[in-house]
C-alpha cells in the first residue's frame with residue numbers, strides 16, 4: 001500500500017489513496033493538522049506515487065524507475081519544497097516556483113510533471129498568498145500542489161476553497177507511547193513525550209532530543225523542592241534562563257503542568273500518573289495540599305506556556321509558578 005510509512009492517520013491515507021486512484025493532475029491539497037502528525041511524510045509519499053513512471057497495482061511507486069530513484073535520492077527536479085525564508089514565505093519564493101513549472105511543456109493527457117509542497121503555508125505573506133492563488137487558479141502545467149499547515153484557518157478563504165482538505169489528527173497518547181517504546185525510547189521519557197506531542201514524528205524527535213531528559217529532571221526537581229520551601233528552587237531557575245531555548249522552556253512549562261495534574265490525580269484517585277515511577281513520593285507530596293491547589297497550578301502552567309509566545313521572560317514566569325506551587 002502507498003502511504004504505509006505514515007503512522008496512523010487512516011482517514012488521511014484513505015483520502016490520498018482515492019486521490020491517486022482518481023488522478024491528481026492539476027489538483028491542490030491542504031494537509032492540515034498539528035506538528036509531527038506525518039504531513040510531510042505523506043507529501044513525499046504522494047509525490048512518489050504521482051511521479052513514478054511504472055506504478056505497481058494499488059498505485060504503489062515501483063521503487064525502480066528513474067523517477068523513483070531520483071525521489072529516493074532527494075534529487076527529483078519535479079519535487080519542490082517551499083519553506084518560510086526567515087519568518088515568512090515571500091512572494092519571490094512563489095514566483096520562482098511558478099517560473100520553475102510554467103515553462104515545462106504540457107501536452108494534453110500527459111502525466112503530472114511536478115509536485116510542489118508549501119510547508120507552513122499559513123506563513124505566506126498576503127502578496128505571496130495572492131500570487132499562489134493565481135497559480136492555483138490557472139495551472140499552466142498539470143502540477144500537483146500540497147499545502148501544509150498547522151493552523152489552516154489562518155489561510156486565505158479563497159485559497160481554502162481551492163484545495164482539498166486532508167485532515168491529520170493527533171494520535172492518542174497510549175498509541176504514541178507504544179510506538180515510542182517500540183522504537184527503543186526509555187519508558188520514563190516515552191510516557192511524558194507521548195502526552196506532549198500530537199504525532200509520532202514529533203514525539204520521537206522530542207523524546208530522543210538531548211535536552212528532553214535533562215529538562216524533565218530539572219523542572220520536576222524545581223517543583224518538588226518548591227513544595228517544601230521555595231527559596232532554593234528560585235535560586236536554581238536563574239541559572240537556566242540564558243541556557244535554554246524557547247522550545248525547551250515551552251516543554252518545561254508543559255512538563256510542569258503534567259506533573260501538577262499528576263498530583264491532583266494521585267490526590268483524588270484519577271488516571272494513572274504520567275510520572276508513575278515516582279508513585280510513592282508523588283502520593284506523599286500530593287497529600288500536602290488540597291487537590292484543587294494542584295489543579296490551579298496546572299492551569300497556571302498552561303497559561304504561562306501560552307504567554308511565552310508573547311515574549312515574556314520564562315524565568316519570571318517559572319518563578320511565579322514555583323511561588324504559587326509553594327502556596
Ligand SMILES: [Zn+2]
Pocket residue numbers: 051052053054055061062063064065066067068069
Ligand atoms: Zn517508479
